[in-house]
Amino acid sequence: MTYAYLPHTPADRAAMLDSIGVSSMDALLSHIPKALREVRLDLPRPHAEAEIQQRLARLAARNVSASQQASFVGAGVTHRYRPAAVDQIASRSEFYTAYTPYQPEVSQGTLQAIFEFQSMICELTGMDVANASMYDGSTAVAEAALMAVRVTNRPRVLVCGSVHPEYEAVTRTYAQGPGLVIDSLPTRADATDVAAVKAALTPDTSALIVQVPGVLGTVADLAGLADVVHAAGALLVVVADPIALGVLEAPGRWGADLVVGEAQGLGNAMSLGGPHVGYMACRDAHVRQLPGRICGMSQDAEGRPCFTLTLQTREQHIRREKAASNICTNQALNALFSTIHLALLGPEGLRDVARTSALRAHHLADRLTRLPGCRLAHPESPFLSEFVLTSPVPATQLRDALLARGILAGLPLDTWWPERTHDLLIAVTEMNAPEELEALVAGIAAVVSAQGGQRSQEAVHA
Amino acid sequence: MTYAYLPHTPADRAAMLDSIGVSSMDALLSHIPKALREVRLDLPRPHAEAEIQQRLARLAARNVSASQQASFVGAGVTHRYRPAAVDQIASRSEFYTAYTPYQPEVSQGTLQAIFEFQSMICELTGMDVANASMYDGSTAVAEAALMAVRVTNRPRVLVCGSVHPEYEAVTRTYAQGPGLVIDSLPTRADATDVAAVKAALTPDTSALIVQVPGVLGTVADLAGLADVVHAAGALLVVVADPIALGVLEAPGRWGADLVVGEAQGLGNAMSLGGPHVGYMACRDAHVRQLPGRICGMSQDAEGRPCFTLTLQTREQHIRREKAASNICTNQALNALFSTIHLALLGPEGLRDVARTSALRAHHLADRLTRLPGCRLAHPESPFLSEFVLTSPVPATQLRDALLARGILAGLPLDTWWPERTHDLLIAVTEMNAPEELEALVAGIAAVVSAQGGQRSQEAVHA
Amino acid sequence: MPELLQPVILGEGAPGRRGVVIPEPAVAAPELAEVLPASMLRREAPALPQQSELETVRHYLRLSQLNHAIDKGFYPLGSCTMKYNPKVNEWAARLDGMANIHPYQPESQLQGALEIMHDLQQWLCAITGLERCSLQPAAGAHGELTGILMIKAYHQHRGDARRTRVLVPDSAHGTNPATAAVAGFEVVTVASDGRGLVDLADLKSKLDDRVAALMLTNPNTLGLFEEDILEIQEAVHAAGGLLYYDGANFNAILGTVRPGDMGFDVVHLNLHKTFSTPHGGGGPGSGPVVVGKALEPFLPVPIVVRDASGTYRLESDRPLTIGRVKAFFGNFGMHVRAYAYILAHGAEGLAQVSRDAVLNANYLKANLKEAFEMPHAQPCMHEFVMSGSRQKAKGCNTLLMGKRLIDFGIHPPTIYFPLIVPEAMMIEPTETESKETLDRFVTAMHTIAREVDETPEVVQQAPHTTPIKRVDEVLAARKPVLRWRP
Amino acid sequence: MPELLQPVILGEGAPGRRGVVIPEPAVAAPELAEVLPASMLRREAPALPQQSELETVRHYLRLSQLNHAIDKGFYPLGSCTMKYNPKVNEWAARLDGMANIHPYQPESQLQGALEIMHDLQQWLCAITGLERCSLQPAAGAHGELTGILMIKAYHQHRGDARRTRVLVPDSAHGTNPATAAVAGFEVVTVASDGRGLVDLADLKSKLDDRVAALMLTNPNTLGLFEEDILEIQEAVHAAGGLLYYDGANFNAILGTVRPGDMGFDVVHLNLHKTFSTPHGGGGPGSGPVVVGKALEPFLPVPIVVRDASGTYRLESDRPLTIGRVKAFFGNFGMHVRAYAYILAHGAEGLAQVSRDAVLNANYLKANLKEAFEMPHAQPCMHEFVMSGSRQKAKGCNTLLMGKRLIDFGIHPPTIYFPLIVPEAMMIEPTETESKETLDRFVTAMHTIAREVDETPEVVQQAPHTTPIKRVDEVLAARKPVLRWRP
């Protein structure tokens, strides 16, 4: 059998063994206990490339993609427009087949892209410094919690109910290591309740973690929050959607100490939830507690400005068990996707993405809440481009009924909270053309009225 | 309105007009008669990139692609495996956003790739020299006819019936310019009839054009043909499928003077018939009559071997009305696709492609000819991977009936020859997995037996 | 002895290595030797490379690094319209439903593709101000041949056999006379006048009943609009000839002026120039022809039409057609790209394209006119031609200055064309270049002009920064080595 | 003053330019200022670049040119397994049905994706010889954390609260001790012996009821197989500890030896090393964990299971789970690539991978042992560590020799790791490199060794051929400039 990725011919192998001075591969492996060397793996036969393509195309066809239906599911992963240039440029071999830029002389491309990513994150968040990326939004939140614990030397973390449930779950898993206590503020979609926060902060609390927009789409008012948190000696951690920051005030301006989040919507495919890219930004004062890689400017031997990874004494390969985090490989290529996307958008394009999404969402919400029995679950809270619709039909039933119309209407909230049976989380982006909004309204109207009809029928027959 | 491809801001435009010293764009265009400048075009409104993607994705979805059905249509365009590396490498900006390599110092990449293409074509065809590409197979045949006319100074061309009808049609169109006469040898699928050729050659005949494999898939024996043609003072032009040349003897070995053809199957998408890539190879003696670009080796000022376009005195930009052809832009990128594909295949891979296709075709033919009323239309002729099935059901009806099963069974020959109502041209490639062959056999069996049943029913009721 | 920067791949590798594995037949069937006579089978395998996928990828990646390209830097190559090639176009042409469709599928399976071709035909009619379009020609020169053959058929159909001549201005691109010759016409050259425009008197003196057509590029290859076009068209038509419009310079007038309104009978467009499809290092192109009423019957077949029911069909039943000029329907992949490009702009955007193209050219011209000789003072359209004769007198001709530009990361302009300007440098910036880029070009040109005065050897030995130095083109032609040999 | 090779893009462009146009809302809706309190709205726009698409493309294309990469040349970076990243994998991950699917779609819409994850889980179990797999971790270190948290949960579940220590050999990668620390363990270092293997006596002396686990890489970071592994595992298990296998070096044993058979309780694999998914300039990775019976109850959720009916489902109902370690299901795009990679090879091909990887490393080692000091004479596995101390004594340390390699088009090896070899050079050729490439590397290394003797300044001032010269890393840390400012 020949393999396209293995260059050696039998003649090559023979010549190399000869040069090594052994008679066979087995001889070369003879120091491994023989019993261990007798394995037979139950795997598929080797496939030709055409067969691999056909098999994977067939598997892909068994998924329903966002281009095959009108999709209104968000909740942390958004179907946004990825300009064609992003993938075409980021897919250059020089970017994706390079390793971590430990050798700056042959890695200036990756390094400068990281520096630009860091700079853009700082611009968006209004913070001083950002790292080169985290695995995703969830682990960025967890690492932010750990960092707050390191900075404050306090063992509790207060998580607001507006934080994505999976982010909180990951934070709880991470907390098992050092044995931290995670306190929850009750799930609230409306503007952050400063009094409740104040009450929940303890002398052991290292941080309050809030999310904007919250997982239910609502936008909390951050004014005054930092003061309360700081007064209690804790840090304010804000989880922010970077696209929303195209129109929302930067968390840095509200006094956040750490801003983290998920940048998938910037240039990264949804890809069933990964690979995406987490980001993390902090104040200058805390940079030595920041986990992950950081790129900085330097000079070469001839005085030319250039880039290199820096402040590595925070990292595992230098500090081992004393490192700020164990993270090594991060999501560099995904950060590059985000960087190129942001560069293409510019400030106006970013604002347009957020604005088109939000205006369409408000139009949709307006239309939907005119349907019988349909209302916003959180009418008292402002929202941006995602909202919860309470409908007379159970949300899962509603969602499933619309699949046949080529519409994925949203996320039923009983996925997370069993009691929220009639709540559907609906996300709107620039990918949802006005016709799709119309189709969704018509679809929900049809299901709701059919149900209404059925109910009145039931009433008649009862 | 802002456009992503247009960098100028209003401020830029004003500054530039100022620098030019005119007050407005209109002033700059004032030398154009005013009446001409008042146009309003009926075109769609400007679209955002996301809208372009959505519209084109929707249009693409209204075509049925070869990955969505089992496709057995060939006839000059083949659904072959294109290794993923081909497109990913050839799609590098440095290749596809470059112009014709007129400046060799900044074009060595394109130039060397052309040189390799020429060399590979020579290897496959057994000829001395090849050009950088022609538009496609059809125009390569037409240009070969014109070249034979130039070389021999004779006004007639004899085209064998095995030549693709569209290639012959294009040759006839080109012949209208200089007023050439195209003679046809009757459509024959079997081995070339040397006696018939001899009879058809006239003292005015500049060339005999034959095709291997012929358009109906049959492989003619070229032995002795060159002698007959040369004895009559004409040239032998062979139209050859380069993939078939992985297993068939090179036409150069049979004494061909010109070998031309279509290289789409090597690395190029079917793309509804274009862009593909024609090739053209000849003997050293005739190189100065060869149309199109040619790359040759040279040296730079420091003696380093390198490449450049050469023998340009054949070309229109130097010789104008005395040029060997008017061709300028050719199919360079498509030739690059073919070159990379051939480099990946190597001699063994190329043979495997031809062999897998041929063995599967023979297996299929064997299975199909066991069905009631089905037979090969040309049982006396050897074939490689494409063959004509004569069935009891009209071919178009048969083809259409199988579409519902997700099978595109072949090309009904009445497309070209109205009288061949029951003949279906079936092509098999390495993309037709054994299960697809099974499905086709089962499908044809079902249609044929349904028809048989219907016929016997009709017989009963008659 | 210095070596090739990268070895020719044909000799590389080792027997048995391969870059892609092909599926086994996996069916019961006789081997080839059993189904074909031994004499037909290849005796000697072609000497193709034998490399792993990785080594093949590396080879072509390294080759790619040796090219200049639009995506790398400025490419002001006159007459070639090296504008940006939008990435969404590349995406579109590679869609499964675009790339993997066969021309012999039943039309019912191709409605999306036919709609694209149909709409593009319509849009190109609107853009040119003409009646009917064929997308079949594969490039500009191919469109020219198609157009001239139609003109031939037109005269023949009228029984007018005397028309054996085609008039071509001396400023014309080489493909114009070459096309006329390939189509069996005698080429008669029309002189340019002091303005750089068609010399009306000379033209009129050559107009008679032997003239089949005048081929014109407008703006012409000097980048100048033929201001007398209305008079020209009247004269040619009055003499019974037709007017052919070479659309290579269409970027100058897109959305602003239309050949149909100028009186042209047939136009070819270069989708690979005006409509942003990539040049691909020399192709593929696409050269649709658009015709007025006179030539409509002669268009090549097939053409895409739309039924009353909204179904798209291929129409081949056109009795006076010149026939096919290419197998199938043209370079469809390019049609898709041009379609996307037009969608991105609309009428308003296309007009902005040509206006910015003209603005950029005039901006460069204005900023270079001190340092270089400008044979024509009037405003240019999308490009202009200047002369290096002043510098040549100082020992640095146009070729050398072009090579020197390479050291500034800029591709040389088109040089020594058109033939009527000595030491011609033909500069076409296109509309996709920013003012900053243009300013850098101006600075580079001024630097070179200064070097010609102060340090001419720097120019004479250019380029300095390329991996290979100046190439000996004479040697290549004198001792042709046109292929690798084992 | 020399400038940046390419300006930082944030300051580039002009107000109003943009690289992509976004659809208008095109619906009746109030403006943002009407639906959100003014105080929430951004006052100052972020200072992002304002460029056309072309200028943005050029910027990043130019940046890309400054990188070394596998597709450009040899990358023998020890511990990183810089093998070829097959192009068909990239194609697969970009399929519409792979890239554009959402984790919250109903399972019925994700059967293809779940089948891929399910089969990959199974295959990784077969390959490691273990029981159950989670694809959730995003990288190697993340897999480590997952594994160590499971071990913690295991001991806690048994009510064994004394186990606060994790043993880590002194040759271990930094992520091992860092992970143990992040997971709240005390790290105890185990010494290596003269063979470069775990010092059995030292290990045993540290085994007691405070030990939760031993983390081991096998072959270890010296590229040496821990021959005593069966004895080691017995000792650790006898002491009540568990064995963690760091799979970063799995390329050495793929299809040849299995951690499950060696007695490991949990393994993480680096799909971005062994299974050919690209490193992407530092990520994304994917670090699946595979566990034996003991740890199975503690796996993170969800896991993909297959119903009796053949339907794939996400299983979250696992009472003892440590919970989620990441949102959603892991780096699915990497799972697709690894799936394609395994398909290309099958069992037989994967075994060939590790054998060729081992062959290549030993071939290099054999051919470099004259010129460089080899601290360990025995055959290596997929990589080996040599010392530059001989050369350092002559004024050219390992760092300098690595920089000098760049001038030969080769990426430096991993240097100064593992910590237990002075002037370490850790060389991992991988199986995808040809003998010719290895021979060129040997020649380059011999050339450098000669230069150290004859012209040390050439080495000391390296690299010579890069667009930037040696970078001052100290300056960067001393005066951190970590972002661009307007």
Ligand SMILES: Cc1ncc(COP(=O)(O)O)c(C=O)c1O
């Ligand atoms: C003015 C002019 N006419 C015709 C052509 C020929 O076009 P093509 O190269 O597409 O055949 C060109 C191409 O450079 C040109 O510039």
Ligand SMILES: Cc1ncc(COP(=O)(O)O)c(C=O)c1O
């Ligand atoms: C031996 C070893 N362990 C662990 C890791 C960490 O893996 P990752 O970078 O994927 O987190 C590495 C990566 O270099 C490694 O070499």
